[in-house]
Amino acid sequence: MIKADPEGAERRRRRAERNAAVVLYPEDEGTATLAGYALPGVHAAAAMARITALAKAMQAGGNGGQIDFVRAQVFLGLLLGTLPYIPPSPDPPPDADPPPDADPPPRGRPDDWPQQPDNWPRQPDDWPQQPECGGDLGAEDPAPEPGLDHDSMPGAGELTVPSWPWPDVLPYLLSGTGALAGLRPLGGAGGLLNLTVPLGTLTGASSAPGQLSRLGVITPGQARQLANLAAGHSATRWRMVVVNPDGEAIAVTHLPRLRSSGTGSGEDGAIGLIGRVTLVIRTNQLTPVAGHDPPAEQRHGPAPPGPPATAAMASILERARAAAGRTAAAAAERRREDEQSGGCGHGLASSAYRPPPRIAELVIARDCTCRFGPCRRPAELCDLDHVIPFDQGGLTCSCNIGGKCRSHHRLKQHPGWSVAQPVPGVFRWTTPAGRTYITRPDTYLN
Numbered sequence: 001m002i003k004a005d006p007e008g009a010e011r012r013r014r015r016a017e018r019n020a021a022v023v024l025y026p027e028d029e030g031t032a033t034l035a036g037y038a039l040p041g042v043h044a045a046a047a048m049a050r051i052t053a054l055a056k057a058m059q060a061g062g063n064g065g066q067i068d069f070v071r072a073q074v075f076l077g078l079l080l081g082t083l084p085y086i087p088p089s090p091d092p093p094p095d096a097d098p099p100p101d102a103d104p105p106p107r108g109r110p111d112d113w114p115q116q117p118d119n120w121p122r123q124p125d126d127w128p129q130q131p132e133c134g135g136d137l138g139a140e141d142p143a144p145e146p147g148l149d150h151d152s153m154p155g156a157g158e159l160t161v162p163s164w165p166w167p168d169v170l171p172y173l174l175s176g177t178g179a180l181a182g183l184r185p186l187g188g189a190g191g192l193l194n195l196t197v198p199l200g201t202l203t204g205a206s207s208a209p210g211q212l213s214r215l216g217v218i219t220p221g222q223a224r225q226l227a228n229l230a231a232g233h234s235a236t237r238w239r240m241v242v243v244n245p246d247g248e249a250i251a252v253t254h255l256p257r258l259r260s261s262g263t264g265s266g267e268d269g270a271i272g273l274i275g276r277v278t279l280v281i282r283t284n285q286l287t288p289v290a291g292h293d294p295p296a297e298q299r300h301g302p303a304p305p306g307p308p309a310t311a312a313m314a315s316i317l318e319r320a321r322a323a324a325g326r327t328a329a330a331a332a333e334r335r336r337e338d339e340q341s342g343g344c345g346h347g348l349a350s351s352a353y354r355p356p357p358r359i360a361e362l363v364i365a366r367d368c369t370c371r372f373g374p375c376r377r378p379a380e381l382c383d384l385d386h387v388i389p390f391d392q393g394g395l396t397c398s399c400n401i402g403g404k405c406r407s408h409h410r411l412k413q414h415p416g417w418s419v420a421q422p423v424p425g426v427f428r429w430t431t432p433a434g435r436t437y438i439t440r441p442d443t444y445l446n
Contacts, residue, residue, distance in 0.1 A: 065163030
């Protein structure tokens with residue numbers, strides 16, 4: 001096709017390049033795939049050539065990983081700006097090619113080549129033989145003998161050189177390099193990622209997973225690593241969601257930011273990697289005990305792997321538990337008032353149409369997602385809708401507000417559809433066919 005219509009092929013290529021994208025999606029094992037699609041072919045090939053050349057240089061410098069694994073390390077190191085120093089090869093190539101009339105180098109093992117030790121395991125007599133040079137290279141490999149475990153053969157893996165660790169992840173986002181030097185990333189108020197993690201995971205009392213925006217559920221070790229990074233940046237916002245024993249949110253509060261002359265991350269003014277950390281705290285974790293950890297009988301499984309909490313993290317957790325305790329006490333007082341009034345006492349109600357933060361944050365934390373059952377759009381990206389319209393006497397109160405995405409907000413207004421909130425957080429949808437469906441508050445892992 002390119003040969004028959006080169007101009008048309010060029011137009012198609014340029015049109016396809018306008019669909020270029022970089023995507024991230026999680027894998028089942030806790031890993032992730034980061035890929036570029038519809039990239040300019042020449043640029044992608046040149047980038048791959050550079051990654052491969054740097055990977056081979058790392059291997060020559062002592063990285064014992066396989067080439068694909070080392071390429072992945074280089075790929076992330078270049079993007080994060082934390083690619084480690086690549087030492088020169090211990091046996092670098094000569095600076096200049098030998099003259100044409102020079103004798104060719106001798107074949108075979110050099111005299112100073114390390115000799116095999118006497119106790120080196122010998123090749124078994126029944127080891128599958130490789131074809132001789134000039135043999136039939138297209139022939140199929142001999143089938144492995146039954147019961148022969150190649151990984152357990154003598155000498156297998158004994159010469160493997162350890163691979164280098166993954167490139168570092170910093171608490172902040174580095175500025176651009178090269179022509180982009182001085183161009184700082186734009187991350188909004190304090191970062192590009194949001195982390196949700198139970199308090200017990202950070203203290204080692206629970207092995208519940210965390211959740212990261214753009215990726216989804218992450219392991220406890222990953223959650224602890226990211227929380228430590230977040231604690232290293234003063235612009236990170238810390239939100240505490242207090243939940244009852246059933247995992248339903250009953251109160252929300254925030255930590256005030258401490259005054260700081262810099263980011264505490266080594267690059268003043270840099271955008272933090274984590275914009276907001278949401279700590280999920282159970283009501284039975286609010287009583288302080290020695291060491292600021294729940295007692296042993298409250299543990300839910302073994303302590304998760306991962307780095308220990310830093311000093312900055314320990315200080316934040318102490319402040320967070322104290323702030324959450326005050327907020328939970330206020331929520332308990334409102335609950336007693338509600339019980340005395342026989343329903344919602346409207347202690348948080350506002351006369352304004354738009355819900356103030358004290359109502360909006362509680363509703364978002366309580367609902368978690370759109371209140372139309374099958375919809376999983378995050379509540380913070382939804383409309384905060386009055387179940388009874390404001391212009392028909394509906395109160396701006398948590399008992400009359402619910403998160404609905406724009407589509408289901410409009411669906412509620414279609415003929416035959418209706419929604420009610422008999423109890424704060426519980427929504428009853430009725431379809432034009434008269435069927436009724438009930439959605440209850442989402443619960444948090446803790």
